[in-house]
């Protein structure tokens with residue numbers, strides 16, 4: 001018998017490995033710093049909306065996520081018709097690739113760009129093309145040098161996961177200006193709420209001023225709603241139209257829509273999380289540097305840490321942390337074998353992490 005065979009490209013996909021959440025044999029307390037989730041929880045208003053939403057689960061959700069789009073539009077002073085919601089921003093990455101690239105087309109991103117760009121590109125039968133980074137940061141000239149007449153999309157996560165690095169406003173503007181107009185530039189700003197640097201911009205500007213740029217956002221990171229799967233894209237009208245044609249009609253659940261509406265109005269919660277992250281990001285980075293590890297500058301809620309190549313390597317560090325009930329993220333899927341990505345946690349979690357790594361380095 002001949003088995004059905006999948007489309008070209010599918011079998012070359014290495015499935016995405018999510019951050020671990022359990023440790024075999026450990027039934028005690030676990031510290032999970034592996035998925036860049038919000039260690040401080042979620043807005044109480046969003047949690048209330050989820051509980052109340054349980055009363056209405058017999059109904060289909062609003063297929064256009066209209067109220068949620070209105071809330072987003074109001075918060076950022078943009079037209080709701082240019083916002084499209086997705087089942088996480090992951091889904092929107094996939095929809096954009098499917099809408100704009102197929103067999104014979106190329107999708108471009110940087111060497112350590114977020115892994116889902118590659119996976120969705122392969123799933124669409126298109127060809128992933130990667131440009132070398134410079135000291136763990138996307139390199140605009142290297143990206144531009146990889147552009148061909150077959151390039152359809154360029155994805156940039158700003159800041160990027162897993163490196164935590166970013167392109168400045170000036171660099172992003174130059175990238176857009178030098179990129180041929182027919183190429184869709186997608187700025188994935190999953191962590192932008194954590195950032196307020198004067199030379200950073202999350203992509204709003206370029207969507208306002210060009211016809212070929214999309215910004216992606218998510219409720220999974222600073223809002224602490226990862227389980228609900230809510231992302232959104234701010235795009236030119238014609239691109240919103242393309243995504244709306246191919247997305248599932250009920251792609252965002254009703255409970256997720258209600259929680260998103262509540263969460264986006266709770267600026268107090270966001271400020272609290274941001275203040276916490278600002279100081280602990282600095283503290284964790286400093287403490288790990290002090291014990292001899294290389295910590296890459298990050299502007300998000302995680303750090304990429306490079307370990308020595310001797311017996312204090314990343315694999316040994318990871319095993320040691322697991323033995324202490326601490327889960328961080330291996331990033332070998334990115335080709336980063338000497339590195340671990342560590343999410344900023346609560347005060348207690350950060351202190352436990354640093355204590356454990358101190359013990360590891362000294363042992």
Ligand SMILES: *Cc1c(COP(=O)(O)O)cnc(C)c1O
Nearest residue numbers: 088089090157161190218220231
């Ligand atoms: C976490 C993350 C996403 C995915 O977020 P979801 O909305 O949960 O799908 C997208 N891009 C980057 C860079 C991320 O780190």
